Amino acid sequence: xxxxxxxxxxDETLDTPFLFVDKQIFLRNLERLRKEIEGxxxxxxxxxxxxxxxxxxxxxxxEKASPITVSTVKEAEALASEGYTNxxxxxxxxxxxxxxxxxxxxxxxxxxxxxxxxxxxxxxxxYGNDNHCTVPVLIEIDCDGHRGGIRPDSPLLINIxxxxxxxxxxxxxxxxxxxxxxxxxxxxxxxxxxxxxxKAALKAANHLRCADIPxxxxxxxxxxxxxxxxxLNGITEVRAGVYGFFDLIMAGIGVCNINDIxxxxxxxxxxxxxxxxWLFIDAxxxxxxxxxxxxxxxxxxxxxxxxxxSGKLLLHHQVITVNQEHGIVGSVDxxxxxxxAYPVGCRLHVLPNHACATxxxxxxYHVFDTHDNSxxxxxxxxxx
Amino acid sequence: xxxxxxxxxxDETLDTPFLFVDKQIFLRNLERLRKEIEGxxxxxxxxxxxxxxxxxxxxxxxEKASPITVSTVKEAEALASEGYTNxxxxxxxxxxxxxxxxxxxxxxxxxxxxxxxxxxxxxxxxYGNDNHCTVPVLIEIDCDGHRGGIRPDSPLLINIxxxxxxxxxxxxxxxxxxxxxxxxxxxxxxxxxxxxxxKAALKAANHLRCADIPxxxxxxxxxxxxxxxxxLNGITEVRAGVYGFFDLIMAGIGVCNINDIxxxxxxxxxxxxxxxxWLFIDAxxxxxxxxxxxxxxxxxxxxxxxxxxSGKLLLHHQVITVNQEHGIVGSVDxxxxxxxAYPVGCRLHVLPNHACATxxxxxxYHVFDTHDNSxxxxxxxxxx
Numbered sequence: 001x002x003x004x005x006x007x008x009x010x011d012e013t014l015d016t017p018f019l020f021v022d023k024q025i026f027l028r029n030l031e032r033l034r035k036e037i038e039g040x041x042x043x044x045x046x047x048x049x050x051x052x053x054x055x056x057x058x059x060x061x062x063e064k065a066s067p068i069t070v071s072t073v074k075e076a077e078a079l080a081s082e083g084y085t086n087x088x089x090x091x092x093x094x095x096x097x098x099x100x101x102x103x104x105x106x107x108x109x110x111x112x113x114x115x116x117x118x119x120x121x122x123x124x125x126x127y128g129n130d131n132h133c134t135v136p137v138l139i140e141i142d143c144d145g146h147r148g149g150i151r152p153d154s155p156l157l158i159n160i161x162x163x164x165x166x167x168x169x170x171x172x173x174x175x176x177x178x179x180x181x182x183x184x185x186x187x188x189x190x191x192x193x194x195x196x197x198x199k200a201a202l203k204a205a206n207h208l209r210c211a212d213i214p215x216x217x218x219x220x221x222x223x224x225x226x227x228x229x230x231x232l233n234g235i236t237e238v239r240a241g242v243y244g245f246f247d248l249i250m251a252g253i254g255v256c257n258i259n260d261i262x263x264x265x266x267x268x269x270x271x272x273x274x275x276x277x278w279l280f281i282d283a284x285x286x287x288x289x290x291x292x293x294x295x296x297x298x299x300x301x302x303x304x305x306x307x308x309x310s311g312k313l314l315l316h317h318q319v320i321t322v323n324q325e326h327g328i329v330g331s332v333d334x335x336x337x338x339x340x341a342y343p344v345g346c347r348l349h350v351l352p353n354h355a356c357a358t359x360x361x362x363x364x365y366h367v368f369d370t371h372d373n374s375x376x377x378x379x380x381x382x383x384x
Numbered sequence: 385x386x387x388x389x390x391x392x393x394x395d396e397t398l399d400t401p402f403l404f405v406d407k408q409i410f411l412r413n414l415e416r417l418r419k420e421i422e423g424x425x426x427x428x429x430x431x432x433x434x435x436x437x438x439x440x441x442x443x444x445x446x447e448k449a450s451p452i453t454v455s456t457v458k459e460a461e462a463l464a465s466e467g468y469t470n471x472x473x474x475x476x477x478x479x480x481x482x483x484x485x486x487x488x489x490x491x492x493x494x495x496x497x498x499x500x501x502x503x504x505x506x507x508x509x510x511y512g513n514d515n516h517c518t519v520p521v522l523i524e525i526d527c528d529g530h531r532g533g534i535r536p537d538s539p540l541l542i543n544i545x546x547x548x549x550x551x552x553x554x555x556x557x558x559x560x561x562x563x564x565x566x567x568x569x570x571x572x573x574x575x576x577x578x579x580x581x582x583k584a585a586l587k588a589a590n591h592l593r594c595a596d597i598p599x600x601x602x603x604x605x606x607x608x609x610x611x612x613x614x615x616l617n618g619i620t621e622v623r624a625g626v627y628g629f630f631d632l633i634m635a636g637i638g639v640c641n642i643n644d645i646x647x648x649x650x651x652x653x654x655x656x657x658x659x660x661x662w663l664f665i666d667a668x669x670x671x672x673x674x675x676x677x678x679x680x681x682x683x684x685x686x687x688x689x690x691x692x693x694s695g696k697l698l699l700h701h702q703v704i705t706v707n708q709e710h711g712i713v714g715s716v717d718x719x720x721x722x723x724x725a726y727p728v729g730c731r732l733h734v735l736p737n738h739a740c741a742t743x744x745x746x747x748x749y750h751v752f753d754t755h756d757n758s759x760x761x762x763x764x765x766x767x768x
Contacts, residue, residue, distance in 0.1 A: 015457075015480055015481060015484070015768060016478070016480065016768075017768060018768070049708055049709070071670075071708055071709045072709065073399075091654070091666060091709045091710065092654035092655045092664060092666070092710075093654070094400070094652045094653075094654050094666060094728070094729055095729050096399055096400065096652065096729075097399060100399070115655075116655055117655055117656060117728055119727065119728040119729070120654075120655075120728055123728075123729065147664075147705075147707065147710060147712070148655050148657065148664050148710070179707075268478045268480065269478075270475070270476035270477070270478050270504075271476045271499075271500055271501055271504075271532050272501060273532065280476060280531075280532050282475060282476070282478060285675070285741060286455075286744060287768075289673075289674060290673060290674040290675045290676070290741060291669070291674045292674070292676070321531075323531065323563075324433055324455055324740055325433070325455045325456065325475045326475065326476075326531060326532070328531070343503065344478070344501055344503040344504055344507075345478055345479050345480075345503070345507065356708055357669060357674060360670060360745070361744070362767075363747075363766045363767055364767070382747045382766075383746075383747055383748070384399060384400075384401060384402070384671075
């Protein structure tokens with residue numbers, strides 16, 4: 001049975017639903033991965049896309065020049081406004097976004113863009129020539145067929161790199177993401193996915209160097225593989241995003257435990273259906289997101305597992321249905337619910353399937369620190 | 385083939401992804417349902433939860449006293465700040481939210497709350513006694529076993545209504561929602577669901593009146609049933625939310641056509657995978673939501689269908705996968721995609737599965753009017 005007295009906080013004055021962050025668990029998660037990656041000789045470049053709050057930035061980034069990854073130009077602009085200067089924008093670049101990237105570069109922010117097509121390289125060179133600007137760029141490598149990128153041994157990799165290297169852009173290296181590692185459920189397959197990610201990145205870097213193209217940055221990472229590396233020789237940096245908050249997907253994969261999950265949604269029981277054995281809660285997809293990322297895991301957690309205010313995990317119930325502002329808590333194994341234990345008006349925590357998605361539904365997070373009993377409100381960066 | 389020149393707008397200067405609203409289609413949808421319901425002798429009480437923007441309120445509400453439904457107290461507070469006074473808060477009430485409801489009531493806003501348990505009725509009476517305040521209240525009726533509410537013939541309905549009627553609250557009537565109508569895919573079953581909703585509400589109202597409890601408001605509605613009533617005799621009002629924007633779920637149910645969908649996400653092609661036949665777009669779940677509401681419909685639309693900039697629907701492709709900021713467009717029938725027709729940098733519109741969910745991912749909507757070529761930015765109400 002799950003026991004975690006850290007879930008007991010004096011937050012009863014806040015209206016539900018709201019996103020609750022246990023700051024000490026969050027800091028512990030950050031520290032754990034930083035130590036692990038630095039111990040293996042690489043830098044950790046956290047992905048800002050999960051937390052996306054300037055209030056959290058000082059915990060992710062120990063110095064203004066510490067490395068960070070972003071998923072939107074908006075995040076980069078927000079970080080730059082606070083003096084952070086070492087950024088990778090890790091979504092394929094399109095022409096329309098270059099003026100904003102250019103503006104950041106002219107302010108002294110080293111923002112690197114990502115691409116995997118000849119067309120994008122041409123756009124980048126053209127933009128650089130037209131605007132007298134040198135855009136730092138990485139090429140995305142496909143290590144496992146999951147999404148975008150170029151295979152490490154593809155001649156296209158050399159073609160694009162040469163276009164950039166001899167053009168106006170500043171080609172800096174390669175980046176890959178083991179998206180398929182989300183389908184690993186034991187340590188052996190996690191290690192295999194991690195090894196494969198490392199090998200693909202090294203292969204791409206060597207391929208470039210053999211063609212006399214320098215490859216300064218060799219960037220890899222996903223939260224599952226980031227916790228599973230054994231050797232990072234030749235890798236300059238590791239990226240991971242959800243590891244700060246963690247979630248049920250990551251618990252299902254096995255890189256965290258349920259009591260490592262720092263983010264949850266606090267909700268109120270607003271009704272009972274005794275005939276059907278349901279509790280109604282005031283957290284629907286608007287507060288939880290519609291993410292069903294555990295659907296294909298060995299343990300399907302519905303729309304989230306529940307913890308009561310004493311810190312106890314409800315073992316036989318989960319959020320089985322969500323509407324916009326309603327969630328339905330039902331049994332997963334036919335066992336009946338103790339309605340007296342969860343009266344109308346009582347509060348529960350919903351642990352998220354996917355913390356990135358759940359956090360994205362909240363403009364503010366309520367952050368509680370068990371060490372000094374403080375309560376902070378963190379503001380999320382919205383939009384693109 | 386779908387042709388809609390209304391999708392051609394001069395929005396190329398906006399960075400993607402963004403939520404695009406075709407104002408003329410939106411207004412046409414609003415007008416269609418208003419006329420239909422008023423023609424049947426009832427009032428239309430739009431649900432604000434889909435659009436959730438004060439900029440849209442004047443189109444939904446012709447007068448400050450026009451009826452509106454909300455899903456959060458925050459929406460009610462925003463509407464009240466603009467002088468709107470006739471509100472139903474249609475999510476089961478919990479004690480913590482009563483002080484904010486009370487504050488609205490003291491400002492002269494008629495905000496009615498909803499409940500379906502004895503506990504909530506007791507809380508309401510207690511609150512009214514303690515705070516010298518009369519809270520207007522409706523009882524939720526379960527017409528089809530979908531979610532919350534009390535069966536219309538249940539003795540519990542009378543018990544709760546009597547508690548309220550003889551207590552400090554102001555019992556005003558009944559409210560029901562045919563949630564199961566989302567599973568209808570032909571006109572006969574839509575009409576049956578609509579009839580059933582009407583009958584359940586009338587039965588509950590008669591049940592109360594036979595027990596000498598007045599029942600002034602008889603409120604019903606869901607977007608599928610709202611377009612399918614034949615007789616609203618005895619019904620005072622109809623609620624519907626998504627009918628302004630419409631979406632692929634509603635097109636699948638058959639209450640709109642694809643060219644009635646007023647909201648879409650504009651996205652840019654950021655990559656090609658020619659081997660797999662994929663286009664990468666810069667709209668992932670962060671812009672589209674993770675809603676898979678068409679998954680169980682006869683036509684599963686993945687994470688959304690696509691329209692090119694000439695207004696043509698892509699018949700053989702849809703968004704098949706989403707990550708946070710990436711979408712993958714793939715074939716649904718094995719037919720290959722014309723990469724030359726969709727080069728890196730070109731724009732597409734993604735039609736949403738569920739407009740409520742897609743709109744919820746955007747703090748602002750870009751609203752284009754084909755009549756006067758105007759462009760407005762509407763601001764969404766965030767939080768609870």
